[in-house]
Amino acid sequence: xxKHRGKWMTAITLMVISLVVWQFSKDDREKHPLVEEAExxxxxxxxxxxxxxxxxxxxxxxxxxxxxxxxxxxxPRTLEQQKNMGEQVERDALQEGDVLFFSKDDExxxxxxxxxxxxxxxxxxVSDGVEVTSFEGDSYWSGNFEMARRITDAPEIARxxxxxxxxxxxxxxxxxxxxxxxEAFDCSGLIQYVFEEAKGIYLPxxxxxxxxxxxxxxxxxxxxxxxxxxxDTYRDGISHNGIYIGGGRFLxxxxxxxxxISYLSGEYWQEKFTGVKRFEDLTIPRxxxxxxxxxxxxxxxxxxxxxxxxxxxxxxxxxxxxxEKVGMSFPRRAExxxxxxxxxxxxxxxxxxxxxxxxDYLNPAFYIGNHQIVHVTLxxxxxxxNLKSNEYWGPKYYGAKRVD
Numbered sequence: 496x497x498k499h500r501g502k503w504m505t506a507i508t509l510m511v512i513s514l515v516v517w518q519f520s521k522d523d524r525e526k527h528p529l530v531e532e533a534e535x536x537x538x539x540x541x542x543x544x545x546x547x548x549x550x551x552x553x554x555x556x557x558x559x560x561x562x563x564x565x566x567x568x569x570x571p572r573t574l575e576q577q578k579n580m581g582e583q584v585e586r587d588a589l590q591e592g593d594v595l596f597f598s599k600d601d602e603x604x605x606x607x608x609x610x611x612x613x614x615x616x617x618x619x620x621v622s623d624g625v626e627v628t629s630f631e632g633d634s635y636w637s638g639n640f641e642m643a644r645r646i647t648d649a650p651e652i653a654r655x656x657x658x659x660x661x662x663x664x665x666x667x668x669x670x671x672x673x674x675x676x677x678e679a680f681d682c683s684g685l686i687q688y689v690f691e692e693a694k695g696i697y698l699p700x701x702x703x704x705x706x707x708x709x710x711x712x713x714x715x716x717x718x719x720x721x722x723x724x725x726x727d728t729y730r731d732g733i734s735h736n737g738i739y740i741g742g743g744r745f746l747x748x749x750x751x752x753x754x755x756i757s758y759l760s761g762e763y764w765q766e767k768f769t770g771v772k773r774f775e776d777l778t779i780p781r782x783x784x785x786x787x788x789x790x791x792x793x794x795x796x797x798x799x800x801x802x803x804x805x806x807x808x809x810x811x812x813x814x815x816x817x818x819e820k821v822g823m824s825f826p827r828r829a830e831x832x833x834x835x836x837x838x839x840x841x842x843x844x845x846x847x848x849x850x851x852x853x854x855d856y857l858n859p860a861f862y863i864g865n866h867q868i869v870h871v872t873l874x875x876x877x878x879x880x881n882l883k884s885n886e887y888w889g890p891k892y893y894g895a896k897r898v899d
Contacts, residue, residue: 526591527590527591527592527611527612528565528592529561529562529565529566529591529592529609530591530592530609530611530612530617532561532564532565533557533561533609533611533617533625534617534627536548536552536557536625537617537625537626537627538624538625538626539551539552539619539624539625540552540619540624541553541619541620541621541622541623541624541625544556544762546559546560546572547560548560551619551624552619552624552625553619554574554606554607554608554618554619555572555573555574555577555607556572557607557618557619557625558570558577558594558607558609559571559572559577561609562646566647566649568648568649568650569649569758570646570650571650571743571758571760572758572760572761572762573760574596574604574605574606574607575603575604575760576743576758576760577594577596577607577644578596578604578642578644580644580646580650581594581644581645581646581647581648582644582645583642583643583644583645584643584644584645585643586640586643589610589643590610590612590645591610591611591612592609592610592645593609593610593643593644593645594607594608594609594610594643594644594645594646595607595608595609595610595616595630595640595642595643596640596641596642596643596644597636597639597640597641598639598641599639604641605639606618606639608630608636610630610643611627614629614630614631614632615627615628615629615630616628616629616630616636649742650741650742650743650744651741651742652740652741652742652744653719653720653740653741656719656720656740656741657693657694657720658689658690658693658694658719658720658738659719659720659738659740659741659746660693661689661692661693662685662689662693662738662740662746663740663746665677665680665685665689665754666746666754666755666756667753667754667755668680668685668748668753668754669753670748670749670750670751670752670753670754672750674748675687675688675700676688680748680754681748681750682702682735682736682737682747682748682749682750683700683701683702683705683736684700684748685738685747685748685754686698686705686722686736686737686738687699687700687705689738690774694774694778695778695779696774696777696778696779697777697779697793697867697878697879698774698777698881699881699884699885702724702733702734702735702736703732703733703734704881704884704885705722705724705736705772705884706724706733706736706769706770706772707881707883707884708772708774708777708865708866708881708883708884709722709772709773709774709776709777710772710773710774710775710776711770711771711772712770712771712772712773713771714768714770714771717739717771718739718773719739719740719741720738720739720773721738721739721771721772721773722736722737722738722739722771722772722773722774723736723737723738723739723745723759723768723770723771724736724768724769724770724771724772725764725767725768725769726767726769727767728750728767729750733769735747735750735767737757739759739771740756743758743759743760744756744757744758744759745757745759776865777865777867779863779864779867780846780863780864783846783847784821784847785817785818785821785846785847785861786846786847786861786863786864786869788817788820788821789813789817789861789863789869789877790863790869790879792805792808792813792877793869793877793878793879794875794876794877794878795876795877796808796813796871796876796877797876798871798872798873798874798875798876803815803816803827804816807876808871808876808877809871810829810856810857810858810859810870810871811827811828811829811832811857811859812827812871813859813870813871813877814829814832814849814859814860814861815827815832817861818898823898829851829856829857829858829859830857832849832851832857832859832896833851833857833859833894833896835896835898836849836896836897836898836899837896837897838894838895838896839895839896839897840895841892841895844862844895845862845864845897846862846863846864847861847862847897848861848862848895848896848897849861849862849895849896849897849898850862850868850870850882850892850894850895851893851894851895851896852870852888852891852892852893853891853892853893854891857893858870858871858891860880862895863879865881866881866882866883866884867879867880867881867882868880868882868888
């Protein structure tokens with residue numbers, strides 16, 4: 496009897512041990528991927544501004560890095576923007592992988608951590624680097640708790656916006672200084688191309704010229720499709736820009752990468768941030784018959800000496816052709832065209848007016864609104880020029896005429 500009792504005791508002991516081992520292995524198998532990744536970096540030093548194991552981590556950099564490694568999307572860099580991601584979670588409904596935010600002494604958000612379950616959080620602290628601590632069991636962390644967020648998806652991109660939808664097609668296109676086609680772009684070349692393709696809006700070519708046009712917008716009122724400008728990147732002054740696509744991110748042609756997406760909250764971009772412009776007011780008023788006809792030939796017809804047809808135009812030949820297409824007989828030469836109609840002050844220009852520029856010769860053009868003209872140049876043929884931002888043509892303004 497004692498022999499049998501001993502065998503039963505041994506069997507029960509083995510069974511209990513097996514259950515314990517199985518439970519531990521089960522817990523290990525079901526560990527949340529964010530938690531599992533975060534544990535790899537226990538002991539990595541704290542570093543203000545750090546966002547990688549090599550640099551060290553601050554708390555928002557740690558959160559951003561872990562999510563990038565596991566979920567393969569990039570969170571914003573700052574706590575203030577991270578707190579707007581995902582959905583808010585009640586304190587008594589926390590799950591592994593949730594992000595907890597803390598504040599101290601009315602300073603706003605000061606820290607973040609990843610919830611591990613069983614009242615544990617993992618985060619970089621100033622004193623010990625990345626470590627595991629108690630949450631509710633630690634009066635400091637429980638007392639400074641502000642909110643929790645469950646983040647499972649990347650920030651939404653405003654794909655329904657025409658400009659954003661068009662710009663996204665060019666992700667991955669190589670960077671080339673001077674590039675302005677889908678073969679390769681520089682930053683302002685990308686902006687110019689996307690606005691023309693998506694909206695029929697013709698922007699100046701360079702970043703500093705683009706900065707001079709459009710409507711200035713407060714960053715708090717930024718909308719997808721607005722253009723963000725930066726200064727002192729590779730040269731002094733306005734030197735870089737990108738299209739805001741929503742979720743705190745912008746798409747741009749990066750000198751060090753390609754056409755890519757970045758967060759405006761990044762330390763580098765915050766340091767270089769200059770302002771936001773909206774270019775909706777540069778939409779061409781095609782309801783005017785002269786404007787409608789003249790803009791048909793933008794980028795389509797080259798300069799041709801003595802040209803008077805869409806096979807090729809000279810400067811006055813273009814004006815003569817457009818006016819005839821809208822039912823007006825018009826002189827052939829610019830000097831004769833200047834004698835037609837009534838003079839108009841520059842401040843009173845309306846779409847469809849004739850603008851004359853004086854170089855070595857009179858260069859007639861059509862005013863299409865918002866400081867923009869359509870005219871023929873030797874280099875580009877029929878093109879749009881913004882007189883406000885163009886340093887060559889702007890000073891050559893000679894006068895304007897209105898022809899009824």
